[in-house]
Amino acid sequence: MDSEEEEQMFTELFEEQMAAAAQDEEHMLILACLSGLYAESAIGRRGGSAPGRQKRKPRQRMEGYCMLYADYFADDPLHGEAVFRHRFRMSRKLFLKIVPPHKTERRQHGGRSKRKPASSRKTTQSRAGAAQSPKPLPQSAPPERSTKRRKRARAAVRSSKGDDRNAAAQEEEEEVASDASSVAAGGASPTYSSPLCVPTLHYQLTGYTSDGEEIYKPIDDDMSVLREYDDKDAKYQAKLARRMKLPTLDMSIPSSFLDEPEMVATRVAATKTILRAAKSVLALPSSIDGRMLPRCSGFLIEYDEKSKSGIVVTTADLICSRKSIDDWSGRDVHCPNAKVYVHLLLLDSTSVEGCLICYQKDYNLAFFKISVGQPIQLLAINRRVEYAQEVFLLGRDESLYLTIGHGRVLYCDRNLNNRHHYMNVDSTSPECVTGGPAIDLNGEVVGMASIYAREAIIPSFIILKCWHFWRRHQCIPRPHLGLKFSAIKFRSVPQIDKISREYKIEDGLIVQEVSEGSLAEELGVRVGDIVTSFNGLCISDTVELEHVLLRMSEDHFYKGKRLNSKMNVKIGVFHMRNRAKREITLSVNVSESGEVVLRGTYISSFDSNSQDGAYRDIFISSY
Numbered sequence: 001m002d003s004e005e006e007e008q009m010f011t012e013l014f015e016e017q018m019a020a021a022a023q024d025e026e027h028m029l030i031l032a033c034l035s036g037l038y039a040e041s042a043i044g045r046r047g048g049s050a051p052g053r054q055k056r057k058p059r060q061r062m063e064g065y066c067m068l069y070a071d072y073f074a075d076d077p078l079h080g081e082a083v084f085r086h087r088f089r090m091s092r093k094l095f096l097k098i099v100p101p102h103k104t105e106r107r108q109h110g111g112r113s114k115r116k117p118a119s120s121r122k123t124t125q126s127r128a129g130a131a132q133s134p135k136p137l138p139q140s141a142p143p144e145r146s147t148k149r150r151k152r153a154r155a156a157v158r159s160s161k162g163d164d165r166n167a168a169a170q171e172e173e174e175e176v177a178s179d180a181s182s183v184a185a186g187g188a189s190p191t192y193s194s195p196l197c198v199p200t201l202h203y204q205l206t207g208y209t210s211d212g213e214e215i216y217k218p219i220d221d222d223m224s225v226l227r228e229y230d231d232k233d234a235k236y237q238a239k240l241a242r243r244m245k246l247p248t249l250d251m252s253i254p255s256s257f258l259d260e261p262e263m264v265a266t267r268v269a270a271t272k273t274i275l276r277a278a279k280s281v282l283a284l285p286s287s288i289d290g291r292m293l294p295r296c297s298g299f300l301i302e303y304d305e306k307s308k309s310g311i312v313v314t315t316a317d318l319i320c321s322r323k324s325i326d327d328w329s330g331r332d333v334h335c336p337n338a339k340v341y342v343h344l345l346l347l348d349s350t351s352v353e354g355c356l357i358c359y360q361k362d363y364n365l366a367f368f369k370i371s372v373g374q375p376i377q378l379l380a381i382n383r384r385v386e387y388a389q390e391v392f393l394l395g396r397d398e399s400l401y402l403t404i405g406h407g408r409v410l411y412c413d414r415n416l417n418n419r420h421h422y423m424n425v426d427s428t429s430p431e432c433v434t435g436g437p438a439i440d441l442n443g444e445v446v447g448m449a450s451i452y453a454r455e456a457i458i459p460s461f462i463i464l465k466c467w468h469f470w471r472r473h474q475c476i477p478r479p480h481l482g483l484k485f486s487a488i489k490f491r492s493v494p495q496i497d498k499i500s501r502e503y504k505i506e507d508g509l510i511v512q513e514v515s516e517g518s519l520a521e522e523l524g525v526r527v528g529d530i531v532t533s534f535n536g537l538c539i540s541d542t543v544e545l546e547h548v549l550l551r552m553s554e555d556h557f558y559k560g561k562r563l564n565s566k567m568n569v570k571i572g573v574f575h576m577r578n579r580a581k582r583e584i585t586l587s588v589n590v591s592e593s594g595e596v597v598l599r600g601t602y603i604s605s606f607d608s609n610s611q612d613g614a615y616r617d618i619f620i621s622s623y
Contacts, residue, residue, distance in 0.1 A: 011212055097201065196239060199232040254397075256404045273443045274392055274404060280379045281436055283343040283396035284354070284368075286318050288335045293321060294452065297395035297436030298342070298368075299445070300378055301467065309371055312342055313463060314435035316359045316366045317452050326417040327364075328484065328513075330596035334359065342370050343400060360476040361594030363421060363458065363546075364450065365466055379437060382444035383461040387411040391425060391440060391457065393449040395433030405429025405449065413490040413542075414456060416512055420485065420542035422456040423447070429455070459543060465550045477553045479567055479588045480595040482518030485509035485531065487541040505574060507540050508532040516600030523584045525573055532581075533572040556590055565590055 071078045072087070073096075084092045203216040243249060258267050258274075280300060286293040298314030317323065318340060322333040340354040354368035385391075386409065393405030407427030414422040425438075431451050438447040438457045447457035466476045488496060488508050500506045509531045514521045532538065535552065539545050556567045566587050574581045 196236075196243065199229055199236050201229060254401055254403070256402075257406050258404070269441070270392070273439065273441060274394065274402075277379055277392075277394060277437065277439050277443050277445075278402050279345070280377050281394045281396055281402065282312060282345070283400050284312070284314055284318055284340060284435065285343075286338045286340045288319075288321060288338040291321075293319060293335070293338055294323075294434070295398065295432055296434045297432060297449075299437045300376055301381070301463070303372070303375060303378060305375065308373060309369055310376060311357070311467070312354060312368045312370055313448065313467070314366050314368070315448065315450055315452075315458075316361065316364045317434055317450075318366055319356070319359065323452060327419050328417070328595065328597040330594060332361065332594070334361065340368060342368065343396070344370075344372065344376070345396075345400060358470050358474075358476065360466060360478075360592065362419060362478045363462060363466055363476070364419065365448075365458070365463060365476075367467060367470070379439070380442075380444045381460050381464065382440060382442075382446050383464065385409060385423065385446040385457075385459050385461075387423075389440060389446070391427075391438045391446060393425070393427060393429045393433045393436060393438050393451075393457070395430070395436035395449065397430065397432045403430050403432055405433050405451075407455075409457070411490065413486045415454060416484060416486070418454050418456065419546075421458060421462050421546040422450065422454060423459060423543060424454075424456050425449075427455055462543075462546060462550075465547070469550065469554065473557050475563055475592050477557070477563055477590045477592050478595065479549050479552060479569060479590050481569070481586060481588055482515035482520050482595075482597060483511055483525065483531075484513035484597050485542050485545065486512050488530070489540055503530075503574065503576070503579065505530055505532065507538060508574075509539055509542065509545065513597050513599055515597040519586050519588070520584075521600075523586070524575070525584075526575070526577070528576050530574040530576065531571050532574060533570075533583075535570050553590060561590070563590065563592055 072084055072092070077084075079087075081092060084095075088095055205214055206217050207215045209215060244251075247253070257263060258271060263270070282298045282300070284296050284298050286295075294317050296314050296318040298312045298318075300310045301313050302311040304310070316334060319335050319338045320332055321335050321338075322331070324331040336356055336359065340356065341351045342354045344350045344352065352370050352372070354370050357367040357369050359366040388411055389409045391407060391409060393407070395403045395405075397403050405425075405427040407425040407429075410424040410426055412424055414420070414424055429449065429451055433449045434451045436449050437445045438449050440446050445460050447459045448463060450456050450458055469476050486509065488499060488505070488510060491499075496506070511525060511527055511529045511531065514525055514527060534545065534548055537548060539548060552567065552569065556565070561567070567590050569586045569588055570583055571586060572581070572583050
């Protein structure tokens with residue numbers, strides 16, 4: 001087999017392989033190696049054979065190509081965009097647009113381009129068909145928005161004038177103008193819109209390399225064509241961005257727990273319930289002196305048709321600039337003058353400023369009045385919430401997307417750092433649901449979510465009781481007992497059994513903290529004692545206690561009393577240390593400010609002698 005037949009056979013094999021896997025990197029590297037071996041064997045027959053001819057040097061072109069490809073042109077290149085631009089004086093995308101990836105790989109692996117013999121060119125051209133007629137380059141992926149530097153670099157690339165792509169781009173421009181005029185006129189978007197066409201540049205075939213590869217170059221060198229392409233590209237990107245914001249195409253919308261496999265059984269019913277209630281879930285951002293405060297949610301509990309106004313209830317955390325872990329410490333800082341806005345999603349996402357009516361630190365509630373031009377759907381409220389009941393916590397995030405938490409009301413005591421009226425929920429919900437409604441499977445509100453520093457809800461009957469109290473008396477007072485409690489019924493069954501057998505007590509509240517200097521402390525109430533009754537009523541848990549205290553406050557005000565006045569509360573106490581049961585009367589203050597319960601402390605000191613002299617150690621103890 002002579003050299004020409006061998007070269008022709010290799011050329012045919014090379015073209016078949018390249019046509020089958022032009023975009024496959026592995027195949028390209030294999031073919032590049034074969035091409036390098038063939039080039040070395042073809043040149044090796046002459047190098048150094050004639051007297052006086054210098055022997056060919058091993059230049060490792062194949063290794064150099066592999067390193068170049070791995071450094072700049074691989075899918076995960078070693079060097080980034082900045083190094084590529086410094087090396088080639090243009091961006092990588094522009095480079096691959098001028099010389100597409102499959103053309104670049106073919107041209108580089110063989111080193112220096114050589115012109116084929118006439119017979120080889122004739123064979124190649126016969127296989128290529130009508131090779132001399134220009135043909136456009138296949139469409140590439142939609143280009144990204146160009147920078148000024150890329151626009152200057154694209155001077156090497158031109159597009160043909162008056163082609164069908166320019167007509168499609170002109171149609172896109174007309175649609176943009178039509179959209180703008182329609183929006184300016186206050187109307188909806190056009191009924192018909194042109195298809196989303198990608199602007200592209202065209203090339204023409206100019207020849208072949210020594211390996212039979214096609215060589216392309218821009219059709220013309222008109223700078224106006226490039227500028228026109230950049231304009232069309234910018235409009236294309238703008239329209240693409242608008243389309244991707246459509247709810248049907250937007251992939252940035254977060255998912256919810258309903259998408260989890262374990263929710264398949266209840267997904268249909270839960271989805272309908274949540275979507276009905278979601279129409280009344282409001283987003284409430286707030287700020288003070290330009291500084292953003294915690295973002296919360298809320299919902300309407302009242303609407304006045306005559307004044308076109310509504311009452312929004314949310315958590316007092318919305319206007320809290322400093323939140324303490326312990327609710328009883330009195331260190332929370334609230335800002336009543338904070339600016340609060342309410343997003344009304346049913347009214348084209350209108351934002352109105354909320355006017356603070358009142359807030360209550362003990363119950364962590366805040367009520368705002370807003371102006372509403374049309375009636376808004378009010379959620380039905382269920383005053384009864386049961387332990388182990390399934391609830392959904394609803395809220396709105398920064399993008400006004402609906403956020404959903406799911407869990408059950410736990411049959412357990414709330415954290416001692418939390419107020420008495422909270423009911424714990426086994427839910428890991430985002431913080432933005434704080435202040436949003438907690439609904440049952442029927443879509444009725446059973447409470448309000450409170451996620452900051454806790455996973456709990458505020459029962460709906462506490463919320464309504466506070467609001468009705470404010471409407472009658474323009475305040476929401478609460479008796480300050482100076483005590484923190486936990487319920488016997490939430491203890492373990494063996495512990496309840498032991499208390500029942502030894503002390504003959506089956507229900508009541510266990511004293512967990514006694515405030516320093518309080519009347520209860522002076523009357524001998526200590527941590528571990530059991531309170532069996534309040535004004536003759538047996539109380540089984542702290543939520544029920546708060547309901548009773550609100551009713552006591554109502555009776556106190558009906559008698560003509562006012563804020564910061566004294567009220568007598570009779571409590572039955574069982575002292576665990578001496579097994580004595582008695583009834584004491586606490587004269588407590590009825591106040592609207594948050595109750596502070598702090599354990600007493602004292603300083604103990606003693607002298608210790610050492611070889612170097614005497615020193616004093618001081619310890620702070622608590623009881």
